[in-house]
Amino acid sequence: MTDPRKQRARRFGAGSGRWPATAVFFLNGLTLSTSIARQPSLKSLHHLTDGQVGALGLLFAAAAIVSMQFVGPLVARVGSTTVLRVSLVVMPILLALVGLAGGFGTLAAASTALGGVHGMTDAAMNAHAVAVERRSGRRILSGCHAAWSVSAVVASLATAGLTRAGVPLTAHFAGAAAVLVAGGLVLGPLLPAGPLLPAGDHHDSGAAPAPRANRPGGRRPDTGRSASGWSGAFVALGLSGTALMICEGAALGWGPIFLHDGRGVSLGLAATAVTAYAAGQTLVRLFGDQLATRYGAPKVFRTSGLVAAAGLGVAVLAAEPPAAVAGFAVMGAGMSVLLPLAFSVVGQVGGTDAATAVSRFTTFAYAGVLLGPAAVGWCAELTGLTRTLGALFPVLLAVALLTRLPDPRPPVGVPTTTGGHQVRSGPAG
Structure with a gap:
């Protein structure tokens, strides 16, 4: 029964x-x-x-x-x-x-x-x-x-x-x-x-290994890495996570201040920068998994990063407040899938079990949340808020163009076990 x-x-x-x-x-x-x-x-x-x-x-x-x-x-x-x-x-x-x-x-x-x-x-x-x-x-x-x-x-x-x-x-x-x-x-x-x-189950859990071209010297993915899991690829991905959260913290924490002080808009209208960013981010996240499945994680990550950078550029350079608010919405849309995609692959670039790799990557991201708003404030004291936010534009460009994500393709029809139930893997979607 x-x-x-x-x-x-x-x-x-x-x-x-x-x-x-x-x-x-x-x-x-x-x-x-x-x-x-x-x-x-x-x-x-x-x-x-x-x-x-x-x-x-x-x-x-x-x-x-x-x-x-x-x-x-x-x-x-x-x-x-x-x-x-x-x-x-x-x-x-x-x-x-x-x-x-x-x-x-x-x-x-x-x-x-x-x-x-x-x-x-x-x-x-x-x-x-x-x-x-x-x-x-x-x-x-x-x-x-x-x-x-x-x-x-x-x-x-x-x-x-x-x-x-x-x-x-x-x-x-x-x-x-x-x-x-x-x-x-x-x-x-x-x-x-x-x-x-x-x-230890960080490469054989239903995900295909990284392509041979992405392996140093063509070795197996678990060789040529630090035994502690602090591989160069993992640290680079972690720093990308820190940079992303610094940029997000700048948009959410300093976007309204920028509109109020730099563009002279009311406090009520300035607050819509956060609403616009969050709305754009939430809307695209609802479809992010389908986009990554259809076009592949590397392409979606790169395109989204460029969109985020473009949105930040509009938000900082636009003279009209409504255009600046729209820029924050575009930035939120672009930023929406970057961190989820990074979390999805982090266990494959760390030479340790996925749980430890994810917790370490979360630390990188949380450091950006903690340090970002304060760092923006310190820089704004020296160079002004507009220039400080503008300086994040090349940061987003660098993350979009330089971050390398593996694009695993789970094998179709391979049975795996989850919580005591057999699950047959199918095409991701």
């Missing part, structure tokens, strides 16, 4: 793992975006100075980066599913504790703990998505990141409505935590059981 839980899991796509993996990104995004959207209320409630707010952000980011260093071995040992089933429940509880904090000390402790678990979740969910992508033979990374983008919009709209209705921060965080914990408990059983990518 068939287990009803297995039937329910298959209806929700747990057989391939695509939709449960996408839902993980959505829940994680809701948790983090709810916390970010309520920062003004948190600052006001606790009478925090700008320096204290910055310190909280630094503690959060530092804890996330530190925890990422331990996720790879942990996922390789116990599986990404086990890590995610725990972290998706713990994260919302820590969000509630942030809302209940009574002073700066307890607030700092709760924020640090939240950052640590977020870093663990971020690395584990990307490793999980990479594993599902390889086991099923279908691209899913762009769709997963699209779910994260959608969750940010949902969280910001919900926060705006609750704030306008006068709902206190503590009640908001407690209510959100209850909903998110319930979501994590429902989602957990739908995730494939067991390690999807056990240690």
